[in-house]
Amino acid sequence: MAAWKLGPALACGNTIVMKAAEQTPLSILVFANLIKEAGFPPGVVNILNGHGKIAGAAIAQHLGIDKVAFTGSTATGKEIMKSASVNMKNITLETGGKSxxxxxxxxxxxxxxxxxxxxxxxxxxxxxxxxxxxxxxxxxxxxxxxxxxxxxxxxxxxxxxxxxxxxxxxxxxxxxxxxxxxxxxxxxxxxxxxxxxxxxxxxxxxxxxxxxxxxxxxxxxxxxxxxxxxxxxxxxxxxxxxxxxxxxxxxxxxxxxxxxxxxxxxxxxxxxxxxxxxxxxxxxNSSQDSDFRIPFGGVKQSGIGRELGEAGLDAYTNKKAVHVNLGTWL
Structure with a gap:
């Protein structure tokens, strides 16, 4: 789950604040040491641990953060949507299922x-x-x-x-x-x-x-x-x-x-x-097989947006239109 977010976010030139699930904090801390060893500049990838109701809520509500991506329960996803509305953050939610x-x-x-x-x-x-x-x-x-x-x-x-x-x-x-x-x-x-x-x-x-x-x-x-x-x-x-x-x-x-x-x-x-x-x-004629080049995500209350593939890159970019007038008039 961390790789699905870190990869496209970094490829698109973003800095990252990532909170691991409180139930599974150790693997991402080991990975954080590898990030430092790989030579990433300080401040590009920031890892923190904590409970979702405190640390996760702080991320979702922070005015200096423009985008939130979350994997977890539908109930928590709904709370993140509410919190992220404080500055209309772009959100990607991958939530529950009953497939x-x-x-x-x-x-x-x-x-x-x-x-x-x-x-x-x-x-x-x-x-x-x-x-x-x-x-x-x-x-x-x-x-x-x-x-x-x-x-x-x-x-x-x-x-x-x-x-x-x-x-x-x-x-x-x-x-x-x-x-x-x-x-x-x-x-x-x-x-x-x-x-x-x-x-x-x-x-x-x-x-x-x-x-x-x-x-x-x-x-x-x-x-x-x-x-x-x-x-x-x-x-x-x-x-x-x-x-x-x-x-x-x-x-x-x-x-x-x-x-x-x-x-x-x-x-x-x-x-x-x-x-x-x-x-x-x-x-x-299969179940659960996937490929990192194929978009992953759901509809209804299973989430918003897509991860992986080109769609995963879109989630960490904004499209900008630039109009240039060369001096003529209609």
Whole structure:
């Protein structure tokens, strides 16, 4: 996230004040030493740490800062918008998501299973673009659920994050761990079926660490919290759909619009749906793969603006029109 902002901002000649998330401050401090070692002049890149409500708010409200770029929750993004209005700062916001992954009955089932698993369970589900709503066509729904559960059981090894054998480590904080567990209870109380997981995982680190078992809910309705709200954990809902229109309606039934994925062998269908899905990014027969040359960002309450690619450079520049009169008159 730091590189996505530092690269284009520096390339366009800006100086930078960067605040790391309070949950993950150490890596950017190590990087700050490398910036100094690389020979950047003092004051070009400035790194500070602190809590968002204090240090982050000070940046957003500061009259000497012309641009703010933020990656984080939708709720925090809204607060930054309010604060940045003090001098009408240019803003780039990359916020929350509840990305749909559509699986049609003609899809390559093995590939759909592997990609959909990686799309939600990677990085403990702590990815803004995570495809956390899997929508599967009715005819293959039961088969998909069983195959998905088998994939999770075989691949999602929970354990020491420094071990090569581990697929899933702990959640980043106790607060996030408790949030995921609360959503598990919400899913059960709302009437969804807990198909797998749904509990704190204590079989690692002598009970220490904020581990959650990979969790799968089925029989989920669109009005349930687990369908509508971002969990940000190893937590997925699998919902059935009838046809293209039903799939599209369910995919777009969200306040978010960051990522999305479509699995089908019919490339014409895939492109037709890609145009109609309300999301900043669409993957066809994959999930989460990206390239620094391709714009990244969302629509609706998933953000404003784009990072990466040429669009990422635009965010750190202003266009100026210069009119020159050479001495004539109309």
């Amino acid at each position: 749909p992954l559509l699986v049609f009955d003609d899809a390559d089932m093995d590939q759909a299973i592997k990609w959909s698993h990686a799309g939600i369970m990677s990085n403990m589900g702590q990815i803004c673009t995570a495809t956390s709503r899997i929508l599967v066509q009715e005819g293959i729904y039961d088969k998909f659920v069983e195959a998905f559960k088998k994939q999770v059981a075989e691949v999602s090894k929970v354990g020491d994050p420094f071990s090569d054998e581990t697929f899933q480590g702990p959640q980043v904080t106790k607060a996030q761990y408790e949030k995921v567990l609360n959503y598990i209870e919400a899913g059960k109380s709302d009437g969804a079926t807990l198909a797998m997981g749904g509990e704190a995982y204590k079989n690692v680190g002598e009970g220490k660490g904020f581990f959650v078992s990979p969790t799968v809910f089925t029989n989920v309705k669109s009005n349930m919290r687990v369908f509508r709200e971002e969990v940000f954990g190893p937590f997925v809902v699998i919902v059935s759909f009838k046809d293209e229109e039903d799939a599209l309606q369910k995919a777009n039934d969200t306040t978010y619009g960051l990522g999305s994925a479509i699995f089908t062998k019919d490339i014409v269908r895939a492109h037709k749906l890609a145009r109609r899905i309300e999301a900043g990014m669409v993957w066809i």
